[in-house]
Amino acid sequence: MKAITLAALIPTALDPATCKLHCAVWNGEEYPIDVLSNDPEAWEGWNSDRSNKDDFNRQFIFSLAQDRHDLTLWLFGGIWEVLERGGEQYARSYKIALREDLMGPYVRRLYVRLALGGRQRRRKMESILDEMTVAAILEEPFLGDPFPGHDKINHALADLQMVVKQNRPDWRIALEQMKGVYVIHDQVTGSRYVGSATGDTGIWARWSSYAQTLHGGNRGLVDLVAEKGEEYFRTNMKFALLEFWSMRTDDGHVLGRESYWKEVLHARSLGHNKN
Template sequence: MTIRLSDIWPIAAPEGYKLHFARWNGENQPLEVWARDKREWQGWQEYRPARDDFNRPLIFSLIQFYHEPDTWLFGGVFRVLQRHRDRYEVERAEEGENFLGRLKLRSSYRERATRVKFENHYSSLEVQELLREPYSGRAFPGFEDIDLSFEELETLVRNSRPDWKSALSSIKGVYLISDVSTGKRYIGSAYGDQGIWPRWCAYVASGHGGNVELRALVSDPTLEYCRKAFRFALLESRPAPTPDEVILAREAFWKRILLTRSIDGLNRN
């Protein structure tokens, strides 16, 4: 049985809203923006292009749930307070507060415009799921399927996502950082008393984790380069009691196999 948004949330005058289909803008995924910084997410509603797209009193915001096709997360209702030539002033309304970050809707909308008339879509939006808690990052997929953008890792770390933190704190291992803008790669490892989780937290904090070659790439304290370019993958995971010599040997193996000590790599040793 299909449940539609209108079944659980009657809105008498959808003509008073613009619907914001927030999608990847070429730099950031709005889902990660929403999960890591609500003020930054509000900025997505305050951005004004050349046209006055938010020309109604209210904005109904949906966030592309990019892990699942045709899925959108409710990101709030915003009230437009002022329309300036270069930006909007908005505030989040209390409307739909219980659904914020929890309500997942289905829509196959793929048109280019991201700010459209709400009444043209309101009756067709399908309820897909209501999360128990507001979205704070995707569920831990298992050690063999870890491939994260910096932006997604940042979301998990800033929200201290419990399943990821518990799993990655319990292991030693070898990981790969790829710079997708240059194709260069860095191999690192976590050993001693340090699991993968605290090691990766250090990257989120600084962008480079203290690595010399990565430090040369990260000059912007806003971490925008990292969000655009870096990806993290776990190559090997080993139980915490594994001797450090084993981890270091496996790290050297991967450096040799992936040629990360060469001119196209980011390892100095």
């Protein structure tokens, strides 16, 4: 089936020749799709940033945020009108305003397919419009990756922080009524920390404490944060569930399995567990 071109959705009131295309990509710290879905003020900042050149030198910015998993997918982030252009470089020098009357209903719902080559992420809209097609239109605005299933969690602390900040109901409902044993593994060194969620708090509450404090109060992880720094910890420490049970499960069973996994994964001798 022939793909629908993006040009077919652009209103007649908007001339592509008045737009600069902004293809936002990972900046080394944050994924733009997370910023777009979670923090409107920060997303506005991404579109008002000036480099050493006056890239946004047209009336409008047509903004897209790259998908985490498929680099040819881009989530539509709105059409911004450039009201003023400041001269300060590497700063939020553009004064912009979101034009909700121009494709406003498609913000965070329209996925665009574009295989973008080269390093240039700010382009003349008309020069690349023919290469852009409609990949999908979501029923509801994108709020982040859906809960993958208890046995498919392999997410960085930064991901969990985003989920907890948004209080994502699919994640919260799936985890708050479950006890479990989890592992936090360092993507750089391979070292591990094994922990458990017991009592009446559930996995959601336990992992929320990591989202808020980074280390969850664990002595070995406190030391690691102090040694490596917060950004290293947020980016490189990934969470996964080893086992999980209903809240009716006896805490003694959970703690026994936690001890078992500490031995199996050498979490005390080669990892970050201190007990």
